[in-house]
Amino acid sequence: MSLNRIGTGAMRIAQQVASRVVNHNGTWLLKIVPRIRPAHVLLTPGAQAVVRAIPRQLSRNPLLRMVQMTIRSSRYIVRPLSNIAMNHRAFFGGQDRPRYARRQFLFKPPRHNQGIVERVKDLFGTKERYNEHLKKGTLPDRLSAYEIGGNIGYGCNAAVYALRLQSDGVDGSAPASDKDLKAYPLALKLMFNYEHDRRSNVEDGLWREMGAELAPLPRAAKLLKGRIGDFRPLPSTHPNIVHMGTAFVDSMPILPDARLRYPEALPTSVMYEAIEPDPKTLFVVMRRYRMTLQAYLREQKSSLWARRALVAQLMEGVVFLYNHKVAQRDMKSDNILLSYDTDGEIPQLVISDFGCALANGSFVVDYKDGMCLGGNLRTRAPEIALARAPSVVDFSLADTWAAGALSYEIFTKLNPFYSVLSSATYKECELPVLSDRLPEPSKRAVEGIMRRDPKERLLPGIAANVFSLSLFRFGADLQDLIPAFASEPLAKEMRKVSSRIERIIDDMISLLAAETISARITPRDLISRAELQLRATFMSRLNRDELWESLAFFRESPPVSSSGCESDNESAV
Numbered sequence: 001m002s003l004n005r006i007g008t009g010a011m012r013i014a015q016q017v018a019s020r021v022v023n024h025n026g027t028w029l030l031k032i033v034p035r036i037r038p039a040h041v042l043l044t045p046g047a048q049a050v051v052r053a054i055p056r057q058l059s060r061n062p063l064l065r066m067v068q069m070t071i072r073s074s075r076y077i078v079r080p081l082s083n084i085a086m087n088h089r090a091f092f093g094g095q096d097r098p099r100y101a102r103r104q105f106l107f108k109p110p111r112h113n114q115g116i117v118e119r120v121k122d123l124f125g126t127k128e129r130y131n132e133h134l135k136k137g138t139l140p141d142r143l144s145a146y147e148i149g150g151n152i153g154y155g156c157n158a159a160v161y162a163l164r165l166q167s168d169g170v171d172g173s174a175p176a177s178d179k180d181l182k183a184y185p186l187a188l189k190l191m192f193n194y195e196h197d198r199r200s201n202v203e204d205g206l207w208r209e210m211g212a213e214l215a216p217l218p219r220a221a222k223l224l225k226g227r228i229g230d231f232r233p234l235p236s237t238h239p240n241i242v243h244m245g246t247a248f249v250d251s252m253p254i255l256p257d258a259r260l261r262y263p264e265a266l267p268t269s270v271m272y273e274a275i276e277p278d279p280k281t282l283f284v285v286m287r288r289y290r291m292t293l294q295a296y297l298r299e300q301k302s303s304l305w306a307r308r309a310l311v312a313q314l315m316e317g318v319v320f321l322y323n324h325k326v327a328q329r330d331m332k333s334d335n336i337l338l339s340y341d342t343d344g345e346i347p348q349l350v351i352s353d354f355g356c357a358l359a360n361g362s363f364v365v366d367y368k369d370g371m372c373l374g375g376n377l378r379t380r381a382p383e384i385a386l387a388r389a390p391s392v393v394d395f396s397l398a399d400t401w402a403a404g405a406l407s408y409e410i411f412t413k414l415n416p417f418y419s420v421l422s423s424a425t426y427k428e429c430e431l432p433v434l435s436d437r438l439p440e441p442s443k444r445a446v447e448g449i450m451r452r453d454p455k456e457r458l459l460p461g462i463a464a465n466v467f468s469l470s471l472f473r474f475g476a477d478l479q480d481l482i483p484a485f486a487s488e489p490l491a492k493e494m495r496k497v498s499s500r501i502e503r504i505i506d507d508m509i510s511l512l513a514a515e516t517i518s519a520r521i522t523p524r525d526l527i528s529r530a531e532l533q534l535r536a537t538f539m540s541r542l543n544r545d546e547l548w549e550s551l552a553f554f555r556e557s558p559p560v561s562s563s564g565c566e567s568d569n570e571s572a573v
C-alpha cells in the first residue's frame, strides 16, 4: 500500500511531519492507524511511504508506549513512534540504545500530576536546552574589565558600542574587527548624563533617573537598592526581551567618536560651571544583536514565513511584558533588535530600549501635567494619545497595540502610523489591507489588536497563540482538525461537554512537543533556531483557556467588522 491510498487528512499531516522532521538517516517512522486495521508506514523525505510490518518483538517494546502523539483526521490516527532515531535503529536491527533515551520526558514521572499540556509547559519552560536565554553567567561590574569596540548605534539617551571582555581579547591573534559579532559579542550602552555639574549623591541620581532602563534585568532591583521606590523589573529573562548582563556606574570615558556624536553629553561641555572631578555615568552591558528591525526591513529580503515568525516572536515578548505588568512604551522598529548568523535565516527578535518603561507592578498611571507618557508620539496607542491631564491612564494594552502597528510594518514595510495615519484619530477601516497570502486567522488577530477601544482589543496571549499556531506544521489544518467548531458558536458550555476538543489540544501539543524534541537532533536548516525557540516559548506559557479562545480564530467565519467607516458613511447619507 502506498501513502496515496491512505486518507487524505492523515496523508497531509504525515507529509507535513515528514517533510520537516527527518532523522539523521533521512527517515521518519510513523504509525498510521486506520480505524479498522492498523498498518505501519515508513515515510522518507518527499513523503514516499512504504508499509512494513513492524516486528512483533518491537511492538512489545516499551518505547512504543511513548506513542502519545495522535492527530485525528476523519479516518486515521497518525502517531509518530517515540524517539525517531531509536525506532529507526530498532526497526533496522540496531543494538545500541541511544543515550538520550533515558532522558525522554515521557518516561519520567510528571512533576505535577497533570495533563499533557501542563507537562509540556513544564518541560519547555524550565529546560536550558530549549531556552538558551536561561543559561546563567556573570559579567563584571566595572568598565576596566571590558574592551570597548566601535559605535554601533546611538539615540537621544545613549550611545551603544561593541564590547568584549578584556580576557576574550588577549589571545595573541590578529586584532579582530569590532564589526565582527563573534569578536565583540556584547554591547555597551553608555547612558548620556547631562548633569555633570558638581553635586552630591551623583550615583544615587544616576540610578534613579536611568533605572527604568534596567527593567529587563532581573537583578536590577538589587542593584537599585530601593532608589526607585516601587521599581519592579521583569522577574526572569525571556528569549524575546533584550538580554542584559549587568549594569554599573563608572567613570565616563571620552571615546573617539564622542565629540562628534554626543558633544552635549560630555563632561567637557561649556555649559557646566563646576564639573565633577570624576564624571560618571550609567553603563548597561547587553548581548549584542545584529541589527534593528528597521534596518532589516530596509536592507534584507525576507520571506512571508520569516516575517510571520518575527511577528509571532514580537507578540511573545509583549505577552511576557503584559503578564508581568511592564509596559515598554516605546515600541518602534529601531527598538526591536534581531540576531541571525546567515543571510536568509529567520532572525531571533527581542524588544529593547526600556528607557521609557513603566515597571512598578501596575499599568495605571495618575497622569498629571508635564508627565511623560512614553516615547514616540506616533507609536502611542489611541487611549494614550488621547489622554489629557489630569486623568488616569491605563497602559495595559498600549504595547499590544503598538506591536500591532509594528506587525503592519513587518508585513508591508510601512508602519501606517509613522506617516499616514494618526493613532489618535484613525478609523479601523483605514488600516492597510494585508496580503491575501497571510493566513486569515493571523489577519483577524492583527485586526483584533488594532482595535481603538482597549476594552475590545485582543489580549496579547490570544494574538500570540494565533500567530504561533498558524506557523506550526498543523497550522493550515487546524480547520480540518476542529470540525466541531465549524458550524457551532463558541460557547463556554461547549467546552464542558466537548472532551473531544480537549483531546485535540492535547494531541496538537503532543505533536508539537515531539516535533520540537526531534528537531534538536535533525539538521539545523529544517527548523530554524528562531522557530525552535518560538515553539519552546509558546509551549512554556501554555494555557488551556487561552488555547481554546485562540482556536476560535481558525474557524471559518466572516471577517471581523471594523468600526468607524460604515457608521460614518451611514451618517453621511
Ligand SMILES: Nc1ncnc2c1ncn2[C@@H]1O[C@H](COP(=O)(O)OP(=O)(O)OP(=O)(O)O)[C@@H](O)[C@H]1O
Binding pocket: 152, 153, 154, 155, 156, 157, 158, 159, 160, 187, 189, 242, 286, 287, 288, 289, 290, 291, 292, 334, 335, 337, 352, 353, 355
Ligand atoms: N544590544 C544591542 N545590540 C546591538 N545594537 C544595539 C543594542 N542596543 C542598542 N543597539 C543600537 O543602538 C541604537 C540606540 O540604542 P537605544 O535605542 O537603546 O538608545 P536610546 O538613546 O535609548 O534611543 P532612543 O533615542 O530611541 O531613546 C539602537 O537603535 C540600535 O541600533
